[in-house]
């Protein structure tokens with residue numbers, strides 16, 4: 001999509017205020033924390049949050065010290081999708097909103113950083129879609145995740161049908177999308193949607209996720225990690241021509 005068109009959509013989305021998306025970069029560990037911050041509405045996304053997320057992703061592309069990224073929600077839930085008060089007001093703008101999110105989430109997935117969604121509490125609809133824009137999903141033992149859009153008569157609009165099919169294959173993707181079932185962390189792990197379930201006894205899930213990422217995949221130099229991730233992205237893009245919604 002043309003930059004000018006995205007710029008115009010951005011100006012419209014920015015009018016729908018509420019919440020924020022906050023970025024914290026730690027040069028020492030090489031880990032960035034990206035926080036969806038609208039806890040009163042379970043971190044569901046307003047137009048302004050979509051714009052914030054796009055800006056954070058742009059900032060992350062320039063972070064030379066970076067190795068990994070953790071995407072999380074504030075206050076115990078990951079994200080329950082679009083903020084329904086905003087979505088109802090912006091229904092006429094659904095196509096543009098989808099195109100904007102699609103561009104941002106493709107850029108997020110293709111960042112030269114190893115990304116993990118820390119899935120806690122409720123992760124529904126667009127929230128489940130967001131989690132698939134990370135390389136990995138670490139889940140709290142009590143978290144639940146579901147692509148529930150079809151219950152509202154909607155399809156996935158933020159690119160998850162494509163990403164889920166790549167992750168799990170056609171049969172599982174169709175099953176999750178068309179049943180709208182909500183998976184526990186254990187079921188998500190056995191389906192291959194989650195990569196690690198944090199033990200119930202853990203009292204600091206963010207710290208545990210940082211440890212999981214640093215010890216498993218981010219122990220090397222940032223230059224090496226960024227180069228390897230770029231190679232994987234290039235290989236992926238070569239074998240699949242586009243990320244459609």
Ligand SMILES: CCCC(=O)SCCNC(=O)CCNC(=O)[C@H](O)C(C)(C)COP(=O)(O)OP(=O)(O)OC[C@H]1O[C@@H](n2cnc3c(N)ncnc32)[C@H](O)[C@@H]1OP(=O)(O)O
Pocket residue numbers: 040041042044080081082083084085087122124125126127148149152154157
């Ligand atoms: C545009 C992309 C496609 C989409 O993402 S469509 C949206 C898909 N998401 C959903 O359908 C989730 C809607 N929410 C729910 O079903 C329930 O809130 C949920 C997550 C099961 C939690 O239930 P409970 O534990 O009983 O809590 P609750 O309902 O009282 O929620 C607490 C407060 O959070 C609010 N909330 C949760 N999800 C929201 C959303 N997506 N948009 C706007 N507000 C949302 C909810 O309205 C409530 O606020 P309040 O206390 O009534 O002011």
